[in-house]
Amino acid sequence: CYLGIGDTYTAAHKDLCSSSGHSLMCFSEDGGSSFWFMTETNAAPQAAEWFQKELGQELDWETRVTTVEQLGKAPFNVYIAEQKVGDLVLVPPRSVHQVVNQGGLAMKTSWSRMTLQGLRSALHHELPVYRRVCRPEQYRVKTVLYRTMLHHTQRLQSSGSDRETSTTPSPQPTNEDRAKSLHDLIQLFDEVLQEEYVSSHKELKHVTGPSDSSGWSVATEASTSGKLVLVPPRDARDRTEKHRVSACNFACDFCGADIFQSFFECRECSAAPEECTRPGDGLLICPACYVEGRSCACDRMEPVQCRPLQILIDDRNRAAAVLRQVGHNLSGDGLEDIRPRCVAIGRSS
Numbered sequence: 001c002y003l004g005i006g007d008t009y010t011a012a013h014k015d016l017c018s019s020s021g022h023s024l025m026c027f028s029e030d031g032g033s034s035f036w037f038m039t040e041t042n043a044a045p046q047a048a049e050w051f052q053k054e055l056g057q058e059l060d061w062e063t064r065v066t067t068v069e070q071l072g073k074a075p076f077n078v079y080i081a082e083q084k085v086g087d088l089v090l091v092p093p094r095s096v097h098q099v100v101n102q103g104g105l106a107m108k109t110s111w112s113r114m115t116l117q118g119l120r121s122a123l124h125h126e127l128p129v130y131r132r133v134c135r136p137e138q139y140r141v142k143t144v145l146y147r148t149m150l151h152h153t154q155r156l157q158s159s160g161s162d163r164e165t166s167t168t169p170s171p172q173p174t175n176e177d178r179a180k181s182l183h184d185l186i187q188l189f190d191e192v193l194q195e196e197y198v199s200s201h202k203e204l205k206h207v208t209g210p211s212d213s214s215g216w217s218v219a220t221e222a223s224t225s226g227k228l229v230l231v232p233p234r235d236a237r238d239r240t241e242k243h244r245v246s247a248c249n250f251a252c253d254f255c256g257a258d259i260f261q262s263f264f265e266c267r268e269c270s271a272a273p274e275e276c277t278r279p280g281d282g283l284l285i286c287p288a289c290y291v292e293g294r295s296c297a298c299d300r301m302e303p304v305q306c307r308p309l310q311i312l313i314d315d316r317n318r319a320a321a322v323l324r325q326v327g328h329n330l331s332g333d334g335l336e337d338i339r340p341r342c343v344a345i346g347r348s349s
Contacts (some may be wrong), residue, residue, distance in 0.1 A: 266282050
């Protein structure tokens with residue numbers, strides 16, 4: 001929830017990781033309202049360049065509130081709307097927007113929603129920007145992509161029984177809808193695997209053990225009208241694995257990028273070397289930063305992976321197999337099983 005009174009504001013920004021924003025004004029006093037200044041989605045690169053060249057600010061640092069006069073001179077369209085009690089504002093992914101409150105106190109409830117198109121846009125557009133400006137990712141886009149692929153695989157496998165047991169009041173997607181979504185998810189996940197793959201992955205240290213992380217699942221919770229919840233492995237022997245998987249919440253210590261699978265680590269150069277007892281406890285650098293020449297003081301970092309890479313490959317191939325089983329026939333599938341080839345990762349001098 002957000003509380004705002006006249007002359008307070010939210011600086012120009014985009015919602016995190018190409019998510020779709022929602023803002024509902026629930027209450028106001030003395031006619032309080034909010035003015036929204038918003039761009040189109042495809043204007044994001046132009047807006048970022050304008051912020052740098054004309055205003056001398058980095059848009060993704062979210063530190064600048066522009067005036068109406070400045071926005072009037074911007075080389076892109078700016079849409080203005082006044083939000084009053086009961087109004088729901090929908091913010092498109094990557095839309096640059098700022099909010100100025102006027103009048104009495106107003107309260108807004110805001111939330112974000114990640115779509116398949118949002119995941120694609122985040123991977124291709126937003127995450128590279130976050131790395132450049134060293135902004136923490138927060139939403140863990142690659143992990144969301146991976147878990148969503150597992151969820152759609154499971155739902156497509158059990159689609160027959162879902163029709164009988166589903167308690168969700170909203171219309172359920174058809175098998176064709178699920179197949180199309182899973183097809184797109186696999187293609188995006190292939191891009192992630194290409195980035196994370198290294199030929200010596202079997203010899204690398206891992207944060208988690210060899211148990212299949214797909215033991216986690218996404219389920220529908222009847223008590224919350226169909227809300228999706230992440231369910232850990234139920235098998236008793238996987239309880240330790242549950243804690244180890246949940247501990248893989250790492251970010252690059254230089255750029256702030258989320259670490260999904262591969263990273264470089266130095267325990268000697270960490271803030272507390274004596275506390276580094278297992279992989280992932282030390283100073284962490286993402287592969288993209290490492291190949292650009294960033295390292296630790298001693299320059300003796302070692303490659304580590306969060307889990308055995310074969311788990312990810314098997315989960316991807318299982319998803320492709322499910323599509324083939326249901327007769328998925330979209331053109332240009334490329335759904336053959338992945339057989340890793342040697343890929344060399346070089347580092348700039």
